[in-house]
Amino acid sequence: GENVEQHPSTLSVQEGDSAVIKCTYSDSASNYFPWYKQELGKGPQLIIDIRSNVGEKKDQRIAVTLNKTAKHFSLHITETQPEDSAVYFCAAPHSAGNMLTFGGGTRLMVKP
Amino acid sequence: NAGVMQNPRHLVRRRGQEARLRCSPMKGHSHVYWYRQLPEEGLKFMVYLQKENIIDESGMPKERFSAEFPKEGPSILRIQQVVRGDSAAYFCASSPLSTGTLKNIQYFGAGTRLSVL
Numbered sequence: 001g002e003n004v005e006q007h008p009s010t011l012s013v014q015e016g017d018s019a020v021i022k023c024t025y026s027d028s029a030s031n032y033f034p035w036y037k038q039e040l041g042k043g044p045q046l047i048i049d050i051r052s053n054v055g056e057k058k059d060q061r062i063a064v065t066l067n068k069t070a071k072h073f074s075l076h077i078t079e080t081q082p083e084d085s086a087v088y089f090c091a092a093p094h095s096a097g098n099m100l101t102f103g104g105g106t107r108l109m110v111k112p
Numbered sequence: 113n114a115g116v117m118q119n120p121r122h123l124v125r126r127r128g129q130e131a132r133l134r135c136s137p138m139k140g141h142s143h144v145y146w147y148r149q150l151p152e153e154g155l156k157f158m159v160y161l162q163k164e165n166i167i168d169e170s171g172m173p174k175e176r177f178s179a180e181f182p183k184e185g186p187s188i189l190r191i192q193q194v195v196r197g198d199s200a201a202y203f204c205a206s207s208p209l210s211t212g213t214l215k216n217i218q219y220f221g222a223g224t225r226l227s228v229l
Binding site: 006032034036042043044045046089093094098102103104105 | 154222
């Protein structure tokens with residue numbers, strides 16, 4: 001099955017700085033990589049995703065990059081704001097189906 | 113278009129009781145997934161269902177846990193004879209298709225937080 005590792009587990013940045021979270025996956029057949037943001041007491045919210053036919057995707061202040069050869073993908077948040085503070089999860093699908101395997105999460109704290 | 117609806121949001125049970133968690137997928141979605149999240153941990157896949165079918169239950173404990181997604185009504189995750197170790201947040205996700213460009217995209221509900229006393 002798929003194995004997803006996520007780093008760092010916690011990340012503290014100053015407001016306005018950039019934040020980068022990295023994930024590696026094990027199954028070379030995986031072709032879809034979503035990122036979720038989870039605020040306290042809420043469900044995971046899909047914020048951006050990428051498929052393996054592209055190397056980078058941007059949506060305003062967030063971007064995701066994918067390196068299929070190295071089997072890793074990263075979330076980039078620029079000009080961070082206090083409301084970006086949350087736990088972020090990466091995920092990759094099981095090769096056998098549609099289920100997602102999640103990374104362990106990164107707690108991002110943006111200091112005003 | 114309402115999102116994925118889960119209820120109850122909070123559920124308290126005593127050891128040995130039954131817990132029933134409900135999930136209504138987004139309109140037009142026919143695929144439902146259940147995940148469990150222990151405190152300070154990531155989400156772990158439990159079961160994947162389509163209407164009237166269990167597609168994959170490889171992540172679900174063999175005993176006490178069951179799931180269904182009937183032709184009419186919400187998906188139900190049922191935990192019999194709950195124990196303290198069942199205390200967790202249970203999330204449901206839905207997706208529209210199993211193939212094509214929308215494959216794998218999953219939208220989550222707000223979860224049910226189960227506490228076993």
